[in-house]
Amino acid sequence: MISLPRRALLLGLVASSSGCAALGALENASRALPTYELTPVAGSGGARRAVTLVVARPEAPAAISTDRILIKPDPLSVAYLPDARWSEEVPQLVQSLVIRSIAESGRLGYVGSADGGPLPxxxxxxxxxxxxxxxxxxxxxxPVRTALSASLIRDSDQRVLASRDFAGASLAASDRPADLVPAFQNALGPGLAALADWVARTV
Known part of the structure; x- marks a missing residue:
């Protein structure tokens, strides 16, 4: 049986060790990582229509719903680039890129998020x-791969106007962030432009 003083000492050591481990984890979590973002790609120009469009925050699997750059060496494995991150979580990043790509095409009266703005x-x-x-x-x-699924819903009757998938692929020279991030831009960019054109034609 452990005597009280010795037991107290052991508990103190365990608590101290746990505290150090927790502090180390917090320090690692708060360590600033190089941060990257992508740029919108506008669709083709055309006549402007007085249509109000809201873009909802995209759904995504848990592995994608993070600000870390996802690495999948096989369909069942999930890892993240250790020395880089996106400027925001991927669903928010994609939402922002889609909004700006459609807005910069100049073919709709208003484009924004569902958080504010006029009734859509x-x-x-x-x-x-x-x-x-x-x-x-x-x-x-x-290889870098992106894939988006999009549906347009009319607000007045909740009717699905159209649905379409937008997939892209590119090849990075290496697994360094300086090579991977432009490959993500190349994979996603044409899809952003195609999505903007599709929305303008459909609504």
Whole structure:
């Protein structure tokens, strides 16, 4: 049986050790990582219509719903780039890019998030199905893949006007952030422009 003084000492050591571990975890979590963002890509120009569009925050799997850059070496594995992060969580990043891409096309009266603004005529619902690098063993180049699913809903009667998928792929020279981030831009960019044009034609 452990005597009271010795037991107190052991408990103190355990508490101290746990506190140090927790402090170390907090320090690691708060360590600033290099931060990256992507840029919107406007669709083609055209006549402006007095349509109000809101873009809802996209749905996404848990592995994608983070500000870390997702690495999937195989369909069942999840990892993240240790030395880089996105400027915001991927669903919010995609929402912002889609809003700005559609708005910069200049073909709708108002484009914004569902958090504010006028009552919408149409809502754009999005789902992020892929937003990741997919390295292949033995290869320096790293494939990058993005995939969005979009549906346009008329607000007055909740009718689905149209649905479409937008997928893209690119190849990064390496797994360094300086190579991966432009590959994400190249994979996503054409889809943003195509989505903006599709929305303008459909609403």
């Amino acid at each position: 005529d149409v809502a754009l619902l999005l789902r992020v199905d892929a937003f990741q690098a997919e390295p292949v063993a033995g290869q320096d180049a790293v």
